[in-house]
Amino acid sequence: MAAVFGDWEESYAFLPKLILALEVSNPGTIFSPRYQDEEIQSPVAGNNRQFKRLFWAFKPCIDGFPYCVPVIQVDGTFLTGKYKGTLLIASGADANRLVYPLAFAIVEGENTDSYGWFFRQIQLHVTRRTNLTIISDRHAGIRAAILGLDPAWNWSQRWCIRHFKSNWNHHFKRRKLADSLWWIAVAYQEKKFKEKMQNIRQICPEGAQWLDQHDLEMWTFHKDGGHRWGIATTNSSESINNVYRECRALPISAIVEMTFWKTNRWFVNRLHWCEKR
Numbered sequence: 406m407a408a409v410f411g412d413w414e415e416s417y418a419f420l421p422k423l424i425l426a427l428e429v430s431n432p433g434t435i436f437s438p439r440y441q442d443e444e445i446q447s448p449v450a451g452n453n454r455q456f457k458r459l460f461w462a463f464k465p466c467i468d469g470f471p472y473c474v475p476v477i478q479v480d481g482t483f484l485t486g487k488y489k490g491t492l493l494i495a496s497g498a499d500a501n502r503l504v505y506p507l508a509f510a511i512v513e514g515e516n517t518d519s520y521g522w523f524f525r526q527i528q529l530h531v532t533r534r535t536n537l538t539i540i541s542d543r544h545a546g547i548r549a550a551i552l553g554l555d556p557a558w559n560w561s562q563r564w565c566i567r568h569f570k571s572n573w574n575h576h577f578k579r580r581k582l583a584d585s586l587w588w589i590a591v592a593y594q595e596k597k598f599k600e601k602m603q604n605i606r607q608i609c610p611e612g613a614q615w616l617d618q619h620d621l622e623m624w625t626f627h628k629d630g631g632h633r634w635g636i637a638t639t640n641s642s643e644s645i646n647n648v649y650r651e652c653r654a655l656p657i658s659a660i661v662e663m664t665f666w667k668t669n670r671w672f673v674n675r676l677h678w679c680e681k682r
């Protein structure tokens with residue numbers, strides 16, 4: 406691996422050069438590194454820096470997001486190489502609800518602080534849009550991070566219904582009933598919602614009680630208020646995560662470079678798709 410992607414330590418040393426090359430060749434592309442010493446924020450300052458986090462977003466992704474629906478799907482995947490951490494990926498959805506790569510970050514792990522930093526970087530560098538909705542799993546760090554953002558942005562959160570259904574089934578082991586939970590969640594009409602909920606109340610009262618303990622706006626369409634724009638799950642985010650998943654075991658510079666080439670390929674493929682229509 407070292408022969409192809411470079412030594413692990415050398416990869417960190419090479420990172421500032423790679424960042425500079427990508428910024429010069431793709432004007433408007435954003436890289437925002439952070440080090441353990443928060444006073445050192447420049448990728449070219451000092452010789453004894455300890456890496457903490459890196460946020461990046463490519464210019465074409467930034468430019469296209471205003472034409473996407475105001476929803477961001479967030480997913481994280483563990484790094485499996487010599488140095489551990491988490492690759493966070495934010496994706497949007499275009500008018501056809503097709504996945505749209507938006508921004509990336511390498512952080513120390515999934516927690517309130519790292520997610521809060523990731524969201525603030527998106528606000529600072531990617532979009533100034535208010536009233537955005539984050540669709541994610543029920544990770545407590547995401548919820549706390551969104552609540553910690555400036556209220557003026559009015560960002561909200563909704564849960565991935567597939568994850569929510571899986572959580573319910575994990576507690577009550579009722580697979581067929583869990584499948585019906587999906588149709589309860591995506592019912593737009595309150596009448597249909599109540600009819601389907603009554604079925605669960607009769608068959609699995611404890612399961613219905615568990616559902617009652619969770620805010621309806623977080624997991625149902627009929628109480629969503631339009632924030633989801635019809636998006637039920639983070640499947641799109643996870644599918645794009647799978648595209649980048651193979652880079653999890655690589656040194657950090659190789660991870661950044663691979664996200665560039667795979668994102669570039671995504672835009673080229675979409676161009677060809679549009680030209681054929």
